Amino acid sequence: MKAKELSTKELVGGGYDAFWKSKKRYVVCKGSRASKKSTTAALKIIVRMMQYPLANTLVVRKTGASLKDSCFAQLRWAIERLGVSAWWKARVSPLELEYLPTGQRILFRGMDDPLKVTSITVKHGILCWGWLEEAYEVDEDSFNRIDESLRGQLPKGYYVQWLISFNPWSSSSWLKARFFDTPHDNVLAMTTTYECNEWLSSSDRDMFEEMRKTDPERYKVAGEGEWGIEAGQFFKEWRESKHVVEPFKVPDGWMRFRSMDWGSARPYACLWWAVDYDGNMYCYRELYGWGGKPNVGTGETAAEVGRRIAELEKKEEHVDYGVLDSACWAKTGVTGPTIAEELNNELYKKGIVTFGKCSKGRVEGANAFKQRLIGNRQKDGSYKPAVCFFNTCIHAIRTIPMLAHDKHNPETYDTDGEDHICDAACYAMLSRPWAPTKPEVQKPRDKYAHKEAPSVWAV
Numbered sequence: 001m002k003a004k005e006l007s008t009k010e011l012v013g014g015g016y017d018a019f020w021k022s023k024k025r026y027v028v029c030k031g032s033r034a035s036k037k038s039t040t041a042a043l044k045i046i047v048r049m050m051q052y053p054l055a056n057t058l059v060v061r062k063t064g065a066s067l068k069d070s071c072f073a074q075l076r077w078a079i080e081r082l083g084v085s086a087w088w089k090a091r092v093s094p095l096e097l098e099y100l101p102t103g104q105r106i107l108f109r110g111m112d113d114p115l116k117v118t119s120i121t122v123k124h125g126i127l128c129w130g131w132l133e134e135a136y137e138v139d140e141d142s143f144n145r146i147d148e149s150l151r152g153q154l155p156k157g158y159y160v161q162w163l164i165s166f167n168p169w170s171s172s173s174w175l176k177a178r179f180f181d182t183p184h185d186n187v188l189a190m191t192t193t194y195e196c197n198e199w200l201s202s203s204d205r206d207m208f209e210e211m212r213k214t215d216p217e218r219y220k221v222a223g224e225g226e227w228g229i230e231a232g233q234f235f236k237e238w239r240e241s242k243h244v245v246e247p248f249k250v251p252d253g254w255m256r257f258r259s260m261d262w263g264s265a266r267p268y269a270c271l272w273w274a275v276d277y278d279g280n281m282y283c284y285r286e287l288y289g290w291g292g293k294p295n296v297g298t299g300e301t302a303a304e305v306g307r308r309i310a311e312l313e314k315k316e317e318h319v320d321y322g323v324l325d326s327a328c329w330a331k332t333g334v335t336g337p338t339i340a341e342e343l344n345n346e347l348y349k350k351g352i353v354t355f356g357k358c359s360k361g362r363v364e365g366a367n368a369f370k371q372r373l374i375g376n377r378q379k380d381g382s383y384k385p386a387v388c389f390f391n392t393c394i395h396a397i398r399t400i401p402m403l404a405h406d407k408h409n410p411e412t413y414d415t416d417g418e419d420h421i422c423d424a425a426c427y428a429m430l431s432r433p434w435a436p437t438k439p440e441v442q443k444p445r446d447k448y449a450h451k452e453a454p455s456v457w458a459v
Contacts, residue, residue, distance in 0.1 A: 326358055
């Protein structure tokens with residue numbers, strides 16, 4: 001069989017000229033809902049496979065089970081759309097599409113089975129193209145592993161390319177830092193919106209217009225393809241202008257304590273707090289154990305982290321207490337100290353206060369944090385926050401406002417997000433920090449007070 005000549009202009013539509021023509025290794029497309037990024041990727045793969053008779057394609061998502069109803073279905077739609085069904089055969093066990101004239105294949109893999117991803121071979125030609133759909137679901141280390149599967153010597157005129165498509169649900173994503181923040185000659189990074197989708201119905205467009213009016217924050221992400229939080233910001237009360245302050249010298253009479261969320265593969269977060277005479281909390285220091293990438297830890301041991309805390313905290317700070325995730329007291333083996341014991345041992349050796357167990361209650365902690373962000377009503381009707389962060393606490397300022405609602409429990413924040421500093425803050429709220437007693441102001445004594453008053457006699 002001989003494939004017929006294809007004209008894709010009318011089938012693909014506008015807005016993706018650079019995406020379609022690029023031969024760079026990474027073609028990265030973030031976009032709003034209904035921006036046709038996935039359908040355009042599927043069309044490009046089918047057309048290019050038919051143009052390059054030695055090319056094979058790997059299609060990847062975080063979980064293998066999600067491929068059949070997403071990428072596999074999109075590619076089958078593209079085959080129908082292009083009118084070339086007679087030249088393609090679909091198999092579901094294993095999931096696979098074969099171009100019959102040459103034996104080229106489109107293979108499908110989930111990152112939940114990494115051995116199958118890293119040991120891919122093809123019977124005919126070379127594996128030179130890949131499509132990573134819903135890329136925000138996959139961490140950078142996992143992508144690097146599958147990226148290595150597209151390698152080897154290429155025939156003349158062939159090229160290696162990843163099509164990477166996703167919705168920009170989180171501005172802390174590695175995708176932003178790697179592909180959008182730092183321009184690279186081997187990367188085409190682009191943003192598309194529903195406006196470039198000629199085939200949307202009027203009711204679809206009305207839906208976006210309604211979203212723009214009623215939920216502008218969500219519209220920025222789902223409508224305009226901007227970085228943000230599609231699921232809805234959990235701490236809507238957060239305002240950098242209100243909750244972030246310039247550092248100041250903490251008065252000696254204020255109460256101080258620290259709170260901590262543990263992590264090794266994921267970041268750990270230790271926060272230091274000062275409480276004023278009215279019970280308002282100020283986070284004046286943070287120690288965030290991240291590996292230079294969002295939501296990636298340093299791999300340090302508890303003892304190493306304990307020494308870092310001890311180095312930062314001065315004895316003259318007079319920290320009253322510390323609270324730590326209660327899970328750190330769990331035994332991790334038959335023998336040996338717990339995480340809490342290792343941390344506390346290092347603090348004890350330096351003569352500073354050790355950690356105790358935090359109170360449990362994720363919903364309660366989140367609610368307490370929200371209440372403090374709202375603050376206390378003033379005489380003029382305004383509200384003054386009951387919690388603030390020094391502007392040197394850069395990771396608190398970065399991660400707290402970007403947390404979304406949990407998908408399964410809207411009363412708390414998403415556990416899949418970069419929630420470690422927020423967890424530490426919630427432990428602090430639940431520890432019921434007390435307001436110190438304000439010292440009484442000493443009134444100046446009268447200069448005659450030390451003299452005995454003269455007696456007054458009645459005449």
